Amino acid sequence: MEQYKKELNERIFNPTENINSVKGFEIISESLVYQVFDVFGRNSLMSILYQTGVHPGTIIADRIKREYGKEKFEIMEALVILMDELKEFYSIQVRDVEQYEDRYRVVIENHCFLRKPISHREKLDFGKAFCRINKGYFETAFQKLLGDNIKKIEINYLENDAEKDVCVEELNFYT
Numbered sequence: 001m002e003q004y005k006k007e008l009n010e011r012i013f014n015p016t017e018n019i020n021s022v023k024g025f026e027i028i029s030e031s032l033v034y035q036v037f038d039v040f041g042r043n044s045l046m047s048i049l050y051q052t053g054v055h056p057g058t059i060i061a062d063r064i065k066r067e068y069g070k071e072k073f074e075i076m077e078a079l080v081i082l083m084d085e086l087k088e089f090y091s092i093q094v095r096d097v098e099q100y101e102d103r104y105r106v107v108i109e110n111h112c113f114l115r116k117p118i119s120h121r122e123k124l125d126f127g128k129a130f131c132r133i134n135k136g137y138f139e140t141a142f143q144k145l146l147g148d149n150i151k152k153i154e155i156n157y158l159e160n161d162a163e164k165d166v167c168v169e170e171l172n173f174y175t
Helices: 002-012 021-040 042-068 075-085 115-119 129-149
Strands: 090-099 103-112 152-161 166-174
Touching: 021 042, 021 115, 021 129, 042 075, 042 129, 075 129, 090 166, 129 152, 129 166
Parallel strands: none
Antiparallel strands: 090 103, 103 166, 152 166
C-alpha cells in the first residue's frame, strides 16, 4: 500500500506555482453563467451579473470621492479619473467623443480583464451575458461620480474588433 501511495503522490505532484488559476476561473465562470441561465432564466442571469458589477462600482466611486474631496464631478473629469484608476484591469483607448444636445457619446476600445477568459470558453461571447458585470460596474461608478450632473449613463457593446483584440463600446452620458 505504501508503494501505491508513493507512486500516486509522485505522479500527481504539481508545484503550486504551476497551478493555472486563470483557466480554473474561466471554466467556473462559463459554468456559472450557464447554470444560472438554466436554473433561473435569462432575466435573472442578466440581473445577477449586472449586480455583480454594481458593488465594486460603488466602492471605487466612493473611494474617488474621498480621495478628491468632492461629491460631484463633471463628465470628462470623471471619465479621466475613473479610466486612469482602472488601468490595472482595463486597457482602454478613446476612439471618438461626440457632443449632442441631450448627451455626450464616447466610443472606446476596451480590452478588459474578462476578455481572455471569454475568448477561451466556447459558450461565452464578447458583449453578451458575462459582460453585464462591466456594464453594472461602469454605469454605477459614473452615476455615483456624476450625481445630478447626469440623468443617465449607459454603456453599450457595439462590436468585437478581433484584429485589435478589443471590444468597441459606447458610453452615453445623458444630460
